[in-house]
Amino acid sequence: MRAITFRGIRELALEELPDPRILQPEDAIVAVELAAICGSDLHPYRGHEQGLERGTVLGHEFLGRVVAIGSGVRSLTLGTRVVAPFSTSCGSCRFCRAGLSARCTRGELFGWRESGRGLHGAQAELVRVPLADTTLLPVPATADPVEALFSGDILSTGTYVAELGGVEPESTVAVIGAGPVGLMACIAAREAGAARVYALDSIEERLDLARRFGAIPLDYRRPTTRTRIEDETDGAGVDCALECVGSPGATRLALDLLRPGGTLAAAGVHTEAHLAFSPGEAYDKNLTYRAGRCPARRLMDQTLALVAGRSLGLGAIVSHRVGLEGVIDAYRLFDERREGCTKVLIDPRS
Ligand SMILES: [Zn+2]
Ligand SMILES: [Zn+2]
Structure with missing residues (x-):
């Protein structure tokens, strides 16, 4: 063969x-x-x-x-x-x-x-x-x-990260990375009843696809992106951040967008030695962090x-x-x- x-x-x-x-x-x-x-x-x-x-x-x-x-x-x-x-x-x-x-x-x-x-x-x-x-x-x-x-x-991985993130009806969700898994996570979050799903990326074609799949596409490099999410979540941040990249920057962004008591779920495969936030930051946010192979x-x-x-x-x-x-x-x-x-x-x- x-x-x-x-x-x-x-x-x-x-x-x-x-x-x-x-x-x-x-x-x-x-x-x-x-x-x-x-x-x-x-x-x-x-x-x-x-x-x-x-x-x-x-x-x-x-x-x-x-x-x-x-x-x-x-x-x-x-x-x-x-x-x-x-x-x-x-x-x-x-x-x-x-x-x-x-x-x-x-x-x-x-x-x-x-x-x-x-x-x-x-x-x-x-x-x-x-x-x-x-x-x-x-x-x-x-x-x-x-x-x-x-x-x-990819569809199961997107569904799993939404499950790990605790997405439920009326949740607000940020999906970090609109690659194939991130796009599937947008769909899964919508299927789970999320009220709003923000998809963050910098590549235009990916953001276009995210829009097509029911997410609000946002370029994470724009300063207005964070303020918009804050404004639309009573200043608190999203309930669930689904990290679908596998980089320290993506983890950091996910944490920053999350409300106190929110859940950060990671589908990205990481090769760095440490998490991108400190135990103190996790404590201060009453953070739940979940990760793992789908x-x-x-x-x-x-x-x-x-x-x-x-x-x-x-x-x-x-x-x-x-x-x-x-x-x-x-x-x-x-x-x-x-x-x-x-x-x-x-x-x-x-
Ligand atoms: Zn694979
Ligand atoms: Zn077995």
């Missing part, structure tokens, strides 16, 4: 590899119909996250058809169209039962191999899926494939049902569509934020 492999920092290859095989009775092999490049694929690409083994097939967002199953697979049959969360999960360990499927004791991330262990990813023609029964979900016929794909990662498999029961019920117009964030031979260039565009690159879809069959 053809696949995109990691060769080193900013170095990828399109390679011909042996087809993945069933290794465990609970495995399935999926022929990928649609994959994507995620913002978090850029962390090893840029060298910000270390340890990824050379030769690992990248990618953890995918939808496709089951083409082989192990003897222990019960709920899936050949030909079923399925979508995956970004990691596998068993559905029965204490973390899965507690709704933290991303912390499954048997779970593994797609597209992450380290020291000879781990899973290859889905920017490929085929992908092996362990724990297939409890990891994969059949795609409802009424769901748009792109929206179903997004339910496995339990996408658990959230997908909700997000996949949501997109099966009606289209959310999520296709609007797709800026590029490529075949496998276009993926290496697409990473470059995405990394350098060129050509309005917001979200890249991959069709390995084209």
Whole structure:
């Protein structure tokens, strides 16, 4: 099969590899119909996250058809169209039962191999899926494939950060960063009944998308942005700040916009050593801070049902569509934020 492999920092290859095989009775092999490049694929690409083994097939967002199953697979049959969360999960360990499927004791991330262990990813023609029964979900016929794909990662992550932030009917919400996850957080906050959702970014195309998804777009560099939010929240600040960037500046902005007693929820992946605020500042704000990897498999029961019920117009964030031979260039565009690159879809069959 053809696949995109990691060769080193900013170095990828399109390679011909042996087809993945069933290794465990609970495995399935999926022929990928649609994959994507995620913002978090850029962390090893840029060298910000270390340890990824050379030769690992990248990618953890995918939808496709089951083409082989192990003897222990019960709920899936050949030909079923399925979508995956970004990691596998068993559905029965204490973390899965507690709704933290991303912390499954048997779970593994797609597209992450380290020291000879781990899973290859889905920017490929085929992908092996362990724990297939409890990891994969059949795609409802009424769901748009792109929206179903997004339910496995960015839509669930946006929904999770809104959940962590305690967004409820009538909440005021600030979403820091209007990238794919931030945009999904805007939608999730609206779905949860938020009265007002402010989306803060500096990139015009992203702010336009935020407006389209029901948020009030604000350029965080403008001095009027903070005063406007203050004025519209009785001078107190927002109830919930959803940080979807993963930088100290974004954390700081989130804290500054938050009212006393508010919740700061972080979906951004951080690589710095310390939080961007002091224990004293947290105390003075009676702050609740929540963070963590999204339990996408658990959230997908909700997000996949949501997109099966009606289209959310999520296709609007797709800026590029490529075949496998276009993926290496697409990473470059995405990394350098060129050509309005917001979200890249991959069709390995084209
Ligand atoms: Zn991702
Ligand atoms: Zn588990």
